[in-house]
Amino acid sequence: MFLKGGRRMYKRVLGIVLAIALIISVAACSSSEEPKDTTKQEAEDNTTKQGPIKVSVGLPEIVNAKFAPGEDYSNNLWTKLFKEKFNIDVEVDWVTTEYDTKINLAIASGELPDMFTVNIVQLNQLMEAGMLEDLTSSYEQYASPSLKEMIEPNRDIVETAMHDGKLMAIPRLHYGDETSTSFLWARKDWLEGNGIKEVKTIEDFENMMEAFKTNNGAKFGTMLDKTLGAFFEMASSFHAYPKIWVDGPDGKIVYGATLPETKNALAKWAEWYKKGYINKDFATMDSAAMLRDAYNGEVGTYAQQNWAGWQVGADMVKNEGDGTYFVSMNLPSVDSDKILYPRQFSNSVYSVVRKGYEHPEVLVELINTYIDVLDDSIGNGTMTLEEVLPFNTNDMHHITGPFKVEFAHYQDIKDVSSSIITGKENLGSGNAVLFYNEILKWKNGGDLVGLGRYLQMGHETASLVLGISHVDNDQIKKTKVWGAMPQAMLDYGTTLDDLLIEGYTKIIMGVEDISYYDTLIEAWRHAGGNEVTEAVNKMYGKK
Incomplete structure (x- = not known):
């Protein structure tokens, strides 16, 4: 798919692929004069002999993380392990619930932590500005065999972390397509009490919401917050794909938000809002406020991804009692056609090192350690199950910031x-x-x-x-923008999606009727949507 941009694109991508091949294979090659195999023990010795190394990080707050008494983001089982193995002191500059905003401000000011994570837009900004350390040699010398085995099958992802033939970031990779789909989640005891075994259609879903209100005292039918996350997760029920690029009716690639199925989904959510199925204050509510309605017994359904059990599992039991946790089921369908689940490009996070930091190899070493603890140590006998479990429960595997990859599961x-x-x-x-x-x-x-x-x-x-x-x-429907984004898309960032979310919110709340959707899409086109669409087709469209 990267060869669709013509001869120039072919040459550019070929050069990148060759560079990646060199990076991945160099450790397997050895000279008779100077062996290139750097063992894990040698890497540890090289680091510890230098004395303590300090590395500063910025971290996103992990809402459901539960630290041991006396521990926090700066002092926990991971930071202690990094210190013990490598004599590395991880210093946390800040922790925030608004991570992307914080990183954008740090990029603008130039006041960056030593190591941090970025999305693909931020990565490209930093690479173009020359604000990142080249990680090519650090990867070549320090990446463990396990890390290389994870990178090898994902060259399309690694290409997006390359700049001028150099590796500028370590991609976080992905858990697998099966972890990207959406589900309807419903409160278990209410399902059982109403004799509901499955929800196949939108009408079934509406009947369930009504039953929960009538028979269980629910105040609302389903959950929604200001990000419209549940709306997007449930869009597939209407065969709508408002967050990915798809083939349009004329064969050209279009943004799913511009197709009539998205309008149909919005019309139904507006109807639900009018009927009182949605909290009237959703437009001002963050995720925590939304979930409080569930914890207070005021709502029993929502659309969410596979990990919702950490939102409406233990905390439901603590607040509402045994058997009150939510369970998953397939999304209901507006008709009898098979539901497809949208798949964004499968790498959303990159770990990077600020330009000028003296020990970029630390990033690779600590990612190696993350892999070793969670996936290798039990099998190779270096840790017992009891020793590893604390690193993988209570969301402790999510608190390491840049020192993390995702395993295919x-x-x-x-x-x-x-x-x-x-x-x-x-x-x-x-x-x-x-x-x-x-x-x-x-x-x-x-x-x-x-x-x-x-x-x-x-x-x-x-x-x-x-x-x-x-x-x-x-049932997986992949976005047509699979890999690097065209420059126009990078230039606009989230501006165009922000415009749409604002308009969708007005429609759902009844501030504007459903006919406003056509006005909104026209505004999106003039605000840059047409320019981005043209760029997407030039890069990924049929030739």
Whole structure:
């Protein structure tokens, strides 16, 4: 797909691919005069001999992270391990719930942490401005075999981290297509009390919302916050794809937001708002405020991705009692046609080092350690299950900021769910062992620390079990912008989507009627949508 831009694009991408091939293969090649294999022990020795190394980071706040007593983002099991293994002191400059905004301000001011994460727009800004360290040699010398094995199958992703033939970032990679789909989540005890076993159609969903209001005292039918996240997660129910680029009716690539299915979805959400199914104050509510309605017993459904069990699992039980957690089911459909689930380009986060920092290799070393602890250590016998579990529960695996990658979990999910459901243990990776034992904590002992994982992969209709079926049934719809973004898209950033979200909100709240959708799309086109669409077709369209 990267060859669709003609001869110039071909030469550019060919050069990048060759550079990546060099990066990935160089450690496997050796000279008879000077062996290139750098072992993990040598890397540790090189670092610790230099004395303490300080590295500053900026971190996103992980809302559901639960630290051990006396610990926090600056002092925890990961920072202690990094200190013990490498004599590296990780210093946290700041933690924020508005991470992208904070990074944008840091880029503008030039006051960057030593290491941090960025999205693809920010990455391109930093690369063009020469504000990042070249990581090519650090990757060549320090990347562990496990990290290289993860990078190898994802060259399309690595290409987006290259600039002038140099590796400027370590991509976080992705968990797999099965982890990207959406689900309808509903309160378990209310489902059972109303005898609801499945929700296949939009009408079924409306009947469920009404039953929860009538029979269970729910104040609202479903949850929504100011980001319109649940609207976007449920758009597939209407065969709408408002956040990805798709083939249009004339064969050209168009933004899904401009197609009539998105208008149909908005009309239905506006109807639900008018009927009182949605909190009237949603436009001012963040995620935490939205979830409080669930914790207070005022709502029992919403559309969300596979990890919703950490939002409406343990905290539901703590607030509303046993059996009140939400469970997943497939999205309802507006008709009998198969639902497809939109897939954005599968790498959204990159780990980078600010220009001028003296030890860029630290980034690679600490990512190696993350992989070793969570996926390799149990199998190679360097850590026991009991030693590893604290690193992977209570969202501790999400607090490391730039020192993280995402593992592909398709086979893990199959192994774990099958082992739990059949009672016959068959686990093929360290992550699978962790997931399995985490689930058993809930299933056998009622320990809430394992409930989120149970709701992901511990029963027949767990979210990721359903997600596997979405992949197996060919229900993934990938965006046409698969890889690098055209410059016009980078230039506009989130401006065009922000315009749409503002307009969608007005329609849902009834401030504007559904006919305003056509006005909104026309405004989007004139504000830059046409320019971006043209750039997308030039880069990815049919030639």
